[in-house]
Amino acid sequence: MCIFCKIVKGEIPNQTILEDENFLAFNDINPTRKIHVLIIPKEHYESFDVVPAQVMSGMTTFIQKVAEKLDVKKSGYRLITNIGDHGGQEVHHLHFHLIGGEPAGRLVR
Ligand code: 5GP
Numbered sequence: 001m002c003i004f005c006k007i008v009k010g011e012i013p014n015q016t017i018l019e020d021e022n023f024l025a026f027n028d029i030n031p032t033r034k035i036h037v038l039i040i041p042k043e044h045y046e047s048f049d050v051v052p053a054q055v056m057s058g059m060t061t062f063i064q065k066v067a068e069k070l071d072v073k074k075s076g077y078r079l080i081t082n083i084g085d086h087g088g089q090e091v092h093h094l095h096f097h098l099i100g101g102e103p104a105g106r107l108v109r
C-alpha cells in the first residue's frame with residue numbers, strides 16, 4: 001500500500017487541514033513555504049494523468065475550500081501536481097501541492 005493510502009487509513013499520522021468523505025488535505029512533512037499542504041483523493045490514483053474528470057470535479061471544489069480555510073484566497077497561492085519521472089513525482093498517489101503564505105517565486109529556472 002502506498003504512503004498516502006496509509007495516511008488515509010490512519011496508519012501514518014498527519015496534520016489534517018480539512019477532510020471530507022472523499023478528500024484529505026494535510027501539511028507536507030517537508031514544507032517548502034510557510035504554507036505547504038498536500039491535497040489528495042482518498043481513493044488511490046497514480047497521478048493526474050489517470051484520474052477521472054468526475055473525481056477532479058469534486059477535487060476542485062475541495063481545493064477551493066482548503067484555500068478558504070488557509071485564508072490564502074486574497075494573498076494567492078500556487079497549486080502544483082507532479083506527474084511521473086520528468087514531473088518529479090515521488091509519491092505515486094495523486095496529490096496537489098498548495099503552497100502559499102509568502103511569495104512562491106518563479107516556477108522556471
Ligand atoms: P511529489 O514529489 O511526489 O510531488 O511530492 C511528494 C511530497 O510528499 C513531498 O513534498 C514530501 O515532502 C511529501 N511527503 C512524503 N512522505 C510524506 C509523509 O509521510 N507525510 C507527509 N505529510 N508528507 C510526505
Ligand code: ZN
Pocket residue numbers: 001002003004005006043044045092093
Ligand atoms: Zn495510494
